Amino acid sequence: MAARVAVRSLRERRRRAADRRFGVRLLGSAAVAAIAAVPFGLLLVLVEGRWQPLRRLDAGAARRLHGIALDHPAWTSTLRFLSNRVWDPLTLRTAVALLTVWLVYRRAWRLAAWSAVTAVAGGLIGLLVKTVVERARPSLEDPVARAPGFSFPSGHAMTATTSFAILLLVLLPTVPRSRRALCWYAAVLSVLGVGFTRVALGVHWFSDVVGGWLLGLAVVTLTAWAFEAWRADAGRVRADVAEGLEPELTDERPEPGSSGGKEEPPPP
Numbered sequence: 001m002a003a004r005v006a007v008r009s010l011r012e013r014r015r016r017a018a019d020r021r022f023g024v025r026l027l028g029s030a031a032v033a034a035i036a037a038v039p040f041g042l043l044l045v046l047v048e049g050r051w052q053p054l055r056r057l058d059a060g061a062a063r064r065l066h067g068i069a070l071d072h073p074a075w076t077s078t079l080r081f082l083s084n085r086v087w088d089p090l091t092l093r094t095a096v097a098l099l100t101v102w103l104v105y106r107r108a109w110r111l112a113a114w115s116a117v118t119a120v121a122g123g124l125i126g127l128l129v130k131t132v133v134e135r136a137r138p139s140l141e142d143p144v145a146r147a148p149g150f151s152f153p154s155g156h157a158m159t160a161t162t163s164f165a166i167l168l169l170v171l172l173p174t175v176p177r178s179r180r181a182l183c184w185y186a187a188v189l190s191v192l193g194v195g196f197t198r199v200a201l202g203v204h205w206f207s208d209v210v211g212g213w214l215l216g217l218a219v220v221t222l223t224a225w226a227f228e229a230w231r232a233d234a235g236r237v238r239a240d241v242a243e244g245l246e247p248e249l250t251d252e253r254p255e256p257g258s259s260g261g262k263e264e265p266p267p268p
Helices: 002-036 038-048 053-070 073-086 091-103 108-132 155-174 177-200 206-233
Strands: none
Touching: 038 108, 038 206, 053 073, 053 206, 073 155, 073 177, 091 108, 091 155, 108 155, 108 206, 155 177, 155 206, 177 206
């Protein structure tokens, strides 16, 4: 009996220490995400420095896609529907919020925290960078769409990157293995599709979209690293990204310390 009490006490202390380190790493990784992404930093320098090859690429893409949008109204209406309804940031953030509530209901507390922090950090960092850079949106004759605010990075592209990554990495364990590749394809195509609609509608430069993708990927990568560090501290097996962040999500007891299920074996 005394040995069991000692083991439980040791396990509980280990969990509390892991949770404290997880919180520090999660918040810290979100804070440094904007400056830790080297590819994004390089792109930002090129945008701020008005690098001519990049400006020519942006202008050429905007001009060609704008011409197609003007010549094909039905195509343009479809792009508007996808951009402003299906892939709208509000739609995607609502999906992530509902997912986070479900995770709380499932008592997957740390995964819920990861989901919420990743989504909120992505939105705030994107807004901060927009405010600092203050890049103007494309100005085209006969615009087919309009959008408020600054241009770099694309908020739609960044929100799509973080949101689909959250949905994918959380829900993969609930998907049969034979269909997981399809989920990856759908997520990647959706993220690419969001970026395409923003450039095709003339409300973003191509480099805005790439910047949104890179910055969103940086946020997800760093917060996912923090979550994986917590798993290691808690004595859990390293998760393969193809299995999702928490493969145990389908268990009755998805995380240490949640109610139900069997006790995990004592630490060695």
